Amino acid sequence: MVVFKGPIIPTPKTLDALFEPTMFRDYVELVSGRLEHYLADRSVRGLALSNPPALLETAQALTERPSAASPEADAGRLAAILDLYIRTGIQLYSPGYMGRQFSGPLPLAAVVDLAGSILNQPASFYEAAQLPNIAERIMADELNRFVGFAPHRFTMVTTSGGSLANLTALLAARNDRLPHAWSEGLAGTRQPRPAIAVGADAHYSICRAAGILGIGEGQIIRLPIDRERRIDIAAAKRTLEAARRHGLQPFCLVGSAGSTSVGAFDSIDQLADIAAEQDLWLHIDGAHGASLLLCDQLRHRLHGIARADSLTWDAHKLLFVPAACTLLFYKDKDKARGAFRQDASYVFDKHANGHADYEGAGKNLECTKRAMIMPLWVSWAMYGPAPFADKIALLCRATTDAEKIIAGEPDFETLHVPQANILCFRYRPAGLPESRLGNFQVEIRDRVRAEGDFFISQVELDGTAALRLVMMNHRIEPTHVRQLLRQIRKIGLEILAGAERAQPEVSQWV
Ligand SMILES: Cc1ncc(COP(=O)(O)O)c(C=O)c1O
Structure with a gap:
């Protein structure tokens, strides 16, 4: 059991106490403290992948409420659940995350999403979600300036x-x-x-x-x-x-x-x-x-x-x-x-x-739909389009830089000129038989993931696997790409030498 340092929030004993407003503030404080730490951690890390049965066992242990619960033990259990949630996730804000297409959201967008969880306004219908439907209308116009469809x-x-x-x-x-x-x-x-x-x-x-x-x-x-x-x-x-x-x-x-x-x-x-x-x-x-x-x-x-x-x-x-x-x-x-x-x-x-023109119901499949536009609209309203454009430009530039670095390594090959923030390549040391090329990339990808510093993905191109970078973090610099290549080379040579490496066990964390 972890030693818990932080606010002790007594577990409510009555139904009404579950909805006590001050508890909301206490929970937010507890969660935001941990997330602030998560956001501040700039170390290079990817994903700590656990074996599903081990994670199931750990999560099951956290599901069980001890018969003699104390406020300290409850707070410790809640903190342990949050820590497990954070640690088993892909580390989206780290420069080690180069593998998938979802992003570490803007903190403001995340906070507005939290507000949406309390307000819970299902956005298909105007009467249930007035502002989200109006925000959709505004964002439609804002973004259509870039698409260029006829405004009316x-x-x-x-x-x-x-x-x-x-x-x-x-x-x-x-x-x-x-x-x-x-x-x-x-x-x-x-x-x-x-x-x-x-x-x-x-x-x-x-x-x-x-x-x-x-x-x-x-x-x-x-x-x-x-x-x-x-x-x-x-x-x-x-x-x-x-x-x-x-x-x-x-x-x-x-x-x-x-x-x-x-x-x-x-x-x-x-x-x-x-x-x-x-x-x-x-x-x-x-x-x-x-x-x-x-x-x-x-x-x-x-x-x-x-x-x-x-x-x-x-x-x-x-x-x-x-x-x-x-x-x-x-x-x-x-x-x-x-x-x-x-x-x-x-x-x-x-x-x-007159509401139909202002609501999504006739145009979307969902009956109950999250007010998903709100984080985007509020971020846009507060910051304007510039930070979005700047970040996208940086990500695409980082991908072009990565392509130059990788193309300059004689034992690597890039597979295309990047058009956006995605780049596919292979590690191809001299002497690697053509018949092993694809499986070799898959093994490398799995072992890179197991090392825990970088999270990259794989993709099959014309029947042969390749390594795939998706740059979603503007903090990625050429030095991170070089560090990744060194790790891929080390792992690749280990694989060729027949070395084995074990996966980390999640149960050691809690
Ligand atoms: C080109 C393209 N279309 C559709 C999708 C599916 O989108 P979603 O994951 O939001 O369902 C993806 C997801 O990666 C994509 O890359």
Whole structure:
């Protein structure tokens, strides 16, 4: 048992005492003290990965309330739970975190999120969440200045994550192009078969959406990609023609603005030309990269975005707010309302009260939806767009710097020129057999993670695994990248020498 230093908060004995306002303050003090320490720790650390059964045992022990509980023991148990929560997480604010697309949120955004947990205003309906719905309207206008849709025609709605936004946009596309599908379903009876065309590197949520929407994964047309892993436009046209000859009728074209694997940006202008020629709905999955619109020097990656019909934009990635907060933009608000077609007297008020224009209910799947816009709106209101743009520019620059450093090492290879803040590479010492190349990267990645200093990810490119950096922390400097490379080299040579290393056990922490 840890020796607890900090405020002792007696566990309430009555129902009413559980809701005592001063307890809220005491709990916040306890939690914020620990989180301040977490935020202040600039050491290089990644993830302390534990074995699930060991963590389960530790967490189960913390679940049990001792029969003779004392205020000190209770406070110690609460602190131990918080410490375990912090220590088993990826250390998002450390320069050792280079592995995933979610960010260490802005502290202000996190505090507003906490306020949202007490206020608990479900944001689909105006009467339940007045300010969040107005904030959505404001952020829609603010961010549309960067997207460029016609101000009086476009709309934006928040959804719980990019996967759900992609599903919702594709549903709107399906209902627009196949108006009977909502009531009749598809039932596999239509000829030619409705299909969705996507780049070969598209996020898996697109294919998943095709399955959910009854289009069927079999009706996904995979468009070839070029050496930079962007949709190859000439080959895409040929593939679409071939698909039509094989009985498919594409109604929607999906491009990536920042692919998950390497952060590649498809040419939106060229995709928009195809969409216009072939009467396709153009959806751009900018879950990762739409935030580059805020940067003067990077905006061109999304050139032509105003020609898209819909755009997914994750604020919990490169806008540094707590997950999930996704913004789904539509060029035409009437098409957004076409996504869902329901009557439900208990929520959708038939007697027009003017609220419908100010609420998400008709445009988002969720009935109860977190007021996810509030952390973003308040941060934007307090700081303006500059810190977002500055941080994104720094992250992209750090990625370009990393590419130069890695390319300069003879035993490493970089796999692309970074377009954003993602970089894939391999450690490839002389003598490594080609047949071991992929598994070797996976082993290295796992052992880097087990060392605990860095958290990086892996990705499969053309069937062979690679190491993947996602720069989400502006405190990452070239020296951290060099330190990572030294560790990868050491581990790689150990693996080749056949050395083993054990995983840390979580139970030693508590
Ligand atoms: C390009 C792209 N689209 C969609 C998603 C899914 O977004 P979410 O994780 O918010 O559901 C991701 C997530 O990484 C992504 O990179």
